[in-house]
Amino acid sequence: MDLSPEQPGRVRAPRDEDAIRLIAKDAKFARDGVFTVGNNTGRLPFAGYASDTKTVIGAEIDLAQLVTDALGRRLEIVSTSWADWPLGLASSRFDAVISNVTVTEQRKEKFDFSTYRKDLLGFYVKAGNPLVIREPKDVAGLKVIVSSGTNQEQILLRWNDQNVKAGLKPVEAQYYDDDVVLYLALESGRADAYLGPNALLSFKAAREGKTRLAGNFSGGWPVVAEIAVTTRKGAGLAEGITHAINAQIRNGNYAKALARWNLSAEAIDESRTNPPGLPRA
Numbered sequence: 001m002d003l004s005p006e007q008p009g010r011v012r013a014p015r016d017e018d019a020i021r022l023i024a025k026d027a028k029f030a031r032d033g034v035f036t037v038g039n040n041t042g043r044l045p046f047a048g049y050a051s052d053t054k055t056v057i058g059a060e061i062d063l064a065q066l067v068t069d070a071l072g073r074r075l076e077i078v079s080t081s082w083a084d085w086p087l088g089l090a091s092s093r094f095d096a097v098i099s100n101v102t103v104t105e106q107r108k109e110k111f112d113f114s115t116y117r118k119d120l121l122g123f124y125v126k127a128g129n130p131l132v133i134r135e136p137k138d139v140a141g142l143k144v145i146v147s148s149g150t151n152q153e154q155i156l157l158r159w160n161d162q163n164v165k166a167g168l169k170p171v172e173a174q175y176y177d178d179d180v181v182l183y184l185a186l187e188s189g190r191a192d193a194y195l196g197p198n199a200l201l202s203f204k205a206a207r208e209g210k211t212r213l214a215g216n217f218s219g220g221w222p223v224v225a226e227i228a229v230t231t232r233k234g235a236g237l238a239e240g241i242t243h244a245i246n247a248q249i250r251n252g253n254y255a256k257a258l259a260r261w262n263l264s265a266e267a268i269d270e271s272r273t274n275p276p277g278l279p280r281a
Helices: 017-021 059-070 082-090 151-165 179-188 198-208 238-251 253-259
Strands: 034-039 074-079 111-118 120-126 143-145 172-174 193-197 211-218 226-232
Touching (some): 017 238, 034 059, 034 082, 059 074, 059 253, 082 226, 111 238, 120 179, 120 198, 151 172, 151 193, 179 193, 179 211, 198 211, 226 238, 238 253
Parallel strands (some): 143 172, 143 193
Antiparallel strands (some): 111 226
């Protein structure tokens, strides 16, 4: 995995006149000739710092570069905290947020979305373990590591309730505060599987080779969830961005960009503007 600041493997896109024409005539960018993107930097493969500890790299940055190239502009990344991105976008500090933001019905009230990746959770097991997990019954009787208070914990518990009602063995949920202890439990057999965000676990599996994917599913299960480029509501940018992403899907650049970060499992077939999002809780 190349973590150099130069990123020689980063895929670039040609200028896309059709995408540019879809940008509203009255659309205002934060800076002339620049596509300014807010990003919650710090977690690879989404976005983190290169080996020089200052250059931002990652799958989100690669996607941002493809969109920027298609729009004929220069990319500028603005690192921001997760809590601050909505205000930064609303105040025009940046033109878009590309930072693993899931489309929800509540967010659609204030923002426009151009989808670019599935929101997936993954079950990871020790390398060499033949276990396959595709549906709730597959976790019956297993010892599964999960983080407390997370979306994936709630899904696992719903699966377990469904299994118990069907007369299957209950799942044993395990919780660890220390990642080192967590992975030791998985590698030693004290746990059968670890359920977490697919992108993060896939990246670790690719780098270390100690775990492998046993199955994944939507982070909004049973509803499909998608990650999207987020722009201000009515800013006039979303349709152009969606077109730019679809052009990269068709020409193969999109697939190459995801493959660089071991995220091919999260590829979508088509970018959509403001699709149905996760429902309100």
